[in-house]
Amino acid sequence: MVRFADIIPNAKRLAAVEQADGIGRTVLHVAEIDSTNRALIDLGKAGADHGTVLVADHQTRGRGKGSRAWFSQPSGSLCVSTLIRTARPIEEAPQLALLGAVALWEAIAAHTGVAAGIKWPNDLLVDGRKICGILAEAHTDGAGELDFVVLGFGLNVAIAQAEFPEELRRSAASLAALAGRPIDPIGLLRGFLESLGVWLPLWERDGVASFAGTWTRHAEHLGQMVRVTDGDEPVTARLIGLADDGALRILDETGVTRLVHSGEIATGISVGRGPDYISTKHTGVSS
Template sequence: MSSSHPVPECRRSLPRLSRLERQDGRIGRVVFYLPEVDSTNRLLANLAGRRAEAGTVVVADHQTAGRGKEERVWYSAPGTGLSLSVLLRPRVSIECMSQATLMISVAVADAIEAASGVAAEIKWPNDIMAGGRKLCGILCELVTTPDGDVDHIIAGIGINVSQTPDQFPDGLRSIATSIEAEAKRAVDRQTVLSLLLDRLEHRLAQWERDGFQPIRRDWIRRSCTLGRPIIVTTPQERRSGTAIALGDDGSLSIRTEEGSIHNYIFGETCSSSVAAEKTRN
């Protein structure tokens, strides 16, 4: 698809991936599919503004302007990854919204392991890792009502499925990987997508029904952040310490060398060794 063939913005004009659409539940009852789009998050945000139903999914073979946190470019060679966005209207209070990315992270890790056997790990707050390299990034965008209540969340998910190391740009080869590279076998992208929709359905219902504790327990089990020396970066500060706990609200606690404890509800993390390597280079 080229710029001379713009993506239709009307739901009735968008092609559907009907063979993966669910008859039950909320996630994936409507799945739109596009070979190429600028951004699945942007397109789904437009649809959400026209009251698309909760659980609507937009999936693309390739994004030309995909973005991660802090407006970073998300790179994926056409036809090698999964780029999708899911419209969520969770039945939880706005005070719990910081837990959404963590819930989705657990669902994604569950799906990757079910599809491939790869023991996916979670790096706080929004990355899925394997062997110390990034498999998936998650970007959640919260939209509120004029009264300050939750209207919806756009959950953008980018998964590296079949990329080989030489398909990543030079700057990513040492830090990115794919499901197939870790599994050392072919993995079907639609199988990954189908399992992801299943796991999202399960984890969303669990979060709404049982609260954050079951999600938190499984997040901790998959964590590659806790117990390790890290650096946390926020707009206000950059602090080193050991990650010691995931709070009931989804916050990350670190202990500095001086023994002080600091809690973060948002921010970026990297291991101290990775940060040192970047400094040397």
């Protein structure tokens, strides 16, 4: 049995959101930590159960994609990591960031009335401004096989616009400001855990096909011509949906459909709008 206090001494059980089984069966809370993903990886290596969740009000060294930092603020942020043990192969672990975005979209819409856009591969935006970043990190066992994945997110719940660092004030936003009212982070967290608990078994069974249609319906930039980084090569293309493995499907300027497995959509750059209707043959399997 894992002794949580040995690894995260200040953690307390957050019984108000714990679930009977599965995702959220154990939910730990700390006021501040360097990184919820880092700490939960340590718990996972010590044998923590599938579905263990770590929640923090503030991260001092929160991480985004690559080497980027994630800004948070005490009493204004919700920083959450979930430990997932799965029989899916290690190459499919990044799909959990896409699945997490769907679960978060549902929780945010239900509890705040704010309809975000999902920006491939790991952000939620409202009116082009980021409210959430998502990071899935895989850990392997001694044989190089997938041991577990930690799915983490940082969500701007109630950070005043003037309190963001100057370089983020034009590109970031908080749910409370967008909703025009205070947001209950506990209710939001509970909604996320419940939604993830529904989606995860479907992904375990059917992979990306289980949520591709839902992801696509809420996709930011769908049908638009955007600038996509594909390795070191910038590509101007129309976003048309998800591939079966979670790659981004784009239609480039020559009319060729391409798959982008590692890259991102340039924020704030749109080079034209596509048609109002995108053929379902391009958007992945409906869910």
